[in-house]
Amino acid sequence: MFLPFSWILGTSEWTPFDSNPIDCFLQGLVGACGISVLCNLMRVYHFIQTCSDSEIESKQRSSSLTSPLGGNWRAALQFWSVTLLLSLVGSRVSSLIVLEFSLRAVSAWASAGLDADGRGLDLVLIQCQFSLGCCLTCTLVFLHQGAPHCSLSLFLAAALSWALASVCHSLWSHVARLYPLHSTERYCGKCITLLTSGHTILASLQRVVVLAFALATVASTATVYNHFLSQKDALKFWTPLTLCYTMLVVYIQADQHRQASAEGLLHTVVLRLGALLVLMLTVGEWSDVLHVLITFLGEAACLLPSQDLLQAVLTEEEEEETSLNKYKRSSGHKTRECTKRTSSDRS
Template sequence: MLSLITSFLPSLPGWLTLDATPLDSLLQGLIGACGISVLCNLLRVHVFLEAESSSNKSSSKETSMQKKSRHQASATFGLSGTLQFLFLSVMLAVVGSRVASLVVLEFSLRAVSAWVTAGPESSRFLQQLLVQCQFSLGCALSCSLHFLHEGAPQRWLCLLLAAGLSWFLASQTGRLRLHVTALYKLHSSQRYCGVCIALLTSGCSLLPHLTRALMLSFAVAAISSISIINKHFLSATEALRFWTPLTICYTLLVVYMQEEQHRQPSGQAVINTVVVRLGGLMVLMLTVGRWADVLHILLCFLGEAGCLIPSRDLLDATTQDMEEVPRHSQGSENRRKHLTPGKDHQS
């Protein structure tokens, strides 16, 4: 049965170095793209709920309407969303498990550094980090599936079942996003829809639940990535030669990028950090890797662009909130300074 299915698939060039059969790689890429779709849909629902909540608490409704129009515009582009899904499926299917493992470990190091250095604005930086982790999440799912199903006698059947479940979850979250952007305000005000009422009462817990699910996914993927990378080394000395420069260089690079994002919390700065970190990974592969790894890193550039460019609305929403927090804190500090001399004079 498996040989019959794979016979219809076109043969790929040898320099792509697929770690599994074309069918298995395609199913892994499909599952990774479904995971990215679920993440984006839930993030858009969360940002929409935040915009509605802030519009109810403040008198400025122009900003809320502008945010809503951007989300509704992004939801209407069904053709572009389908093309993005197919593009990411192909990219994740072609990228080898070795480079995908390095992407996962690099993002895990970057996430820990962001959590340590974020400070009082950790929630806003966490939301921006979730937007940036889209392609890394696809690589994490691909690495985990490659590690967990390695050596399984019916691997393609297990991946097919996982792909069906992933497709179902992606379609359901897509319907949820369309429903919320179109009817949430009407249904929540009239107490008409159970989904909208549930989001009205417990929508604030959506982001924490999503964060915990991603932490679990990346924890499993980090273990899988370390196991996958160590299989490519013949001895402990060769593994040490690889891990030592990787750890030192990326620790310094991650700290530098976090400081830059604190100084310039903008969407363009996020895209610049993608170029810097993947460029550093390419330099590392040129020294200790293979030419196929360099090619796969170039494909990762395309995959990151395919995730971040359509998500500019999410990046803009998170960076606007991050810029508003220092403004509010500065305004409260100024009011405190004005009130303090009056109190001293009265005393």
């Protein structure tokens, strides 16, 4: 079946999977469940934030967040598409994506520390969806190397991930339908818990994502070293490439900070994956090039259905800037009045 591909790629035996297809599918399922948990909890957080505002603003802003309930088939199609794409991406390319996103996250954290608004940190969670899936898959590959019961362990991990993703999806469905009523009536345990501690969801997600990427960075570093840097004089070739790629990531981060929109996110994906494609054409194999092209589809499958989250983040930032400007104007007006009163009292 794969004989034409093996002739084109110059390999004797080639399949789109790195190892056993069942193991690859289970790894992709774990990654897709992690992405689903992240998106559903982010939607719960932003919906709670909208409901804490006034009724008019809440109705205007919550319309985009409630739209996924009307398209469960689209959510299922996205989930299984991401599962398949994560199954096809090899551990070599997944490791490079994890290291590249870790570099971008550090750059976003540094730029947010220098700026007052911290816009980059809110957008990082939206952008990290497919990278988080790659993070989970490459970590599983690293942990299960040489394991005697690899398939059984992956099945248990996939079952646990499926259960957790189902709980988070049911929570989002319950919140989107009933939270505005239950938060006022105060007779639902879930909604009362979210009313009191729902504002901590985003901070908890950030800590969990940081922990996941910290573990995956270790696994990715070992994978990249074994596959790319273990050869003689490899560091002499990779050092200038790494420096150039770092400069590109910093430039992309600064450009995205200026234009945070759906077009800006897609433009960032095209730039960084295009640079990774050129890198794989230089030092990788033809299978790596194919996996990078699959990554394009995976990023699109994650970012395009997340426009409601992006709109919620941008709207929240605009409201914070508006309230800050109003506060500055009112404080300036009060300062001028106090100055006038003081001068009149002296006269």
